[in-house]
Amino acid sequence: MRVLLHITIPHRTFNAAMKDGSAGSKLNRIVEASKPEAIYFTEMAGGRGCVMVVDLPDASKIPALAEPWFLTFEASVEFRVAMSPEDLKRAGLDEVAKKWG
Numbered sequence: 899m900r901v902l903l904h905i906t907i908p909h910r911t912f913n914a915a916m917k918d919g920s921a922g923s924k925l926n927r928i929v930e931a932s933k934p935e936a937i938y939f940t941e942m943a944g945g946r947g948c949v950m951v952v953d954l955p956d957a958s959k960i961p962a963l964a965e966p967w968f969l970t971f972e973a974s975v976e977f978r979v980a981m982s983p984e985d986l987k988r989a990g991l992d993e994v995a996k997k998w999g
Contacts (some may be wrong), residue, residue: 900935900985903950903963904976906942911972928966947973951980 915921929937935951942948952963960977967973981989 906974
């Protein structure tokens, strides 16, 4: 299942990593371990953050994706299930509408 992770990194923790020169290597280590389909660094709620797209084979993999962000940067991590257009076609919306509409 494709999942979007919205990651918000607190200023204090990331600033400390920037000042001691470890921010880049810490980010690289997390990204390499996560093996995202894509990752985009952006502003999140006025701070640093990123959106990461990953394939989540089962829920037991959630800690492996979230804990590196928690432990390394004290970040907040939100998981959002994402569907491709093909997924949506297979969802059977017409059947759902017949049953519930």
